[in-house]
Amino acid sequence: MTGEDESFEAVVAAVGERIDPDERERERMREAVAALTQRAEEAIADLPVAGDAMQVGSTARGTWISGDRDIDLFVRFPADVDREALESYGLEVGHAVLPEGREEYAEHPYVTGEFDGFDVDLVPCYRLDAATEIQSAVDRTPFHNEYLNARIDADLAGEVRLFKQFLKGIGAYGSDLRTRGFSGYLTELLVVEYGSFRAVVEAAADEWHPPVRFDPEDHGRARETAKPSRNEEVGDADLPFDDPLVVVDPTDPERNVAAVCAAENVARLQHYARELLADPREELFFPDPTDPLSPEAVRDRVADRATTPVAVRFDAPDVVEDQLYPQLRKSLAGVRDELDRRGFDALRDATFADESAVLLAELAVAERPAVERHEGPPVHVRQHAEGFFEKYADDPEAYGPFIDGDRYVVERRREFETAAAFLESDALFDVALGVHVESALADGYDVLVGEAVAQLADEFGAQLADYFDPEP
Structure with missing residues (x-):
């Protein structure tokens, strides 16, 4: 192992110690999820339809970073329940599980609140056979959970946490439309694709030449025939993925998981990947906060x-x-x-x-000066030239029209x-x-x-x- 390798491994080991949840934290998470799930199942049992509750997201896959306090619990209902009833049942279960919770709205209403120190979202969705049958975006999430749970073990989860923390450190983590960065799901897929955090940053540093394209399940949709994922204004228009980073959703070939990721965040990852490999240091994972200017x-x-x-x-x-x-x-x-x-x-x-x-x-x-130059048509283009000349000939605030080369020109009063x-x-x-x-x-x-x-x-x-x- 070279000195650079030893330095890299020492840094990621130190970072891992800071971000890996310890057993006590994991046990508290398990206990909270078990209690919330029991409450949800009891509330579902009182409904006139069948349903089940499942934990999703990073805490379900073991890829959450120590100190994160988010629990995502999805309540799934049969596909033949109409949308209004799903929303009503979801809110009923949500308020039963989180009596102090409040309603928020994404694609449909859900309940969010606090339980035993954890921030909890309780979200209704449909229980479907395939992600291609989704009726709302949240319906994909259980399929994402199933796909990744089958591929991420404890060691790979640690690699995901390193990548997440690195992206947080460089300001490129989060699929919200303020950040336009890497989502948790995208982060996990890239680590699964490459097999380790180091392999991801090495590829980003040396091999990525946007547009970068991945198709984990070989759907054949990473090229010219796939549709965009978050371009809601074009609906189901048959357009190609044209984003700088394309990762075809392994559970839904019509979706680019990385569609929201802005070009500058792809470039930011590449820049800091090179910095990390050239000069490994914890500061890239945990930068000092910005001192505000007076x-x-x-x-x-x-x-x-x-x-x-x-x-x-x-x-x-x-x-x-x-x-x-x-x-x-x-x-x-x-x-x-x-x-x-x-x-x-x-x-x-x-x-x-x-x-x-x-x-x-x-x-x-x-x-700018009080006047601006405005060129008209060539004099030989009679109809347009005469119209231009007549428009400005009697304008007391215009200089001209005069001829410059073969065309009329006027210097007119600038608006601002x-x-x-x-x-x-x-x-x-x-x-x-x-x-x-x-x-x-x-x-x-x-x-x-x-x-x-x-x-x-x-x-x-x-x-x-x-x-x-x-x-x-």
Whole structure:
């Protein structure tokens, strides 16, 4: 074994000691699951339909990291129960199991609450013969559980935990639409595919050339004929998987498990995989938290960069994060595109959300001239050329029309000389905005320019630190 190998093994052994649940923690988990399952079965017995309860997720497969307090319990009902009845029965069982619980809503309502120090989700679903028969996304989960339980033993579970912790450390773990990273299921499938944590990072570092494609059960759907998994707006359209990472769901060939994983998170894994192999260290698994920037530090950064950041700040819409962040990104893209079109040249942008939400763009150009050049058609294209000439000939604020080369040109009054003027105008609402973002902006917003963005530091100091000191 080389020195690099010894260093890698020493680091992962030390990480394993920190993240592997000890026997006492495992026993507490088993006792909690047994008690919850018994409560669920007793509640199911009082219903007019058959059903059963099963534990799913990382705690069911032994891949959970020490300190995680999540228990996922699914209650399965026959496929011929209608959707409304399934939801009603599911909530009835949920409240019986978790009397202090509250109702949440994903694809359908479920009950979430606390039991003996654990966070518990009790989710109804259909009991089906195959994942291809699903009536809602959660119906796949029991099939995922069955597939992985047959392939993950205690040793491989430890390898999965290492990979999960590594992804957490580099900020690429989680399939929520804020993170757009690697889900637990995807993480497990990749470790099963390669056989160890080290084999995954070695492949990511040296072999992955996106699009990266895996088809664990050789469904033949990793190529041109498969459908996207999370593109709900296209429904069942027959489209190919076109994501940077494709892992065909072994239980459902119509689904790419990695569809939500953004290209930057695939690249982030590759970057840090190389770092880990070149210089193994625990800090990659357990990074220090970001020190937030103070308002003064933000002003210093802005002055040092000599750019003009602009920020639109408004009350964050009261929607779940999986709805909020796609709308924030859509809105940010719309604002940036329009700023670029108007000549303000955005270098970089970002969006943050907490009590407030922020659309931030850092501009290379702070102010444009009062006039802008507007080229018309060639003079020899008579109909269009005459129309252009007549439009501007009597405009007292236009310079021209005049001829440059073979075409008419006019210098006309620019609509907005500064980005702030554009952002403060009704023209902001002409860009592509998320529906809830647009409603929130209509209720009022602030525009911060230049050093004024330092006002964001009290709420978003850590995010601004990441922005002004970016890392892969």
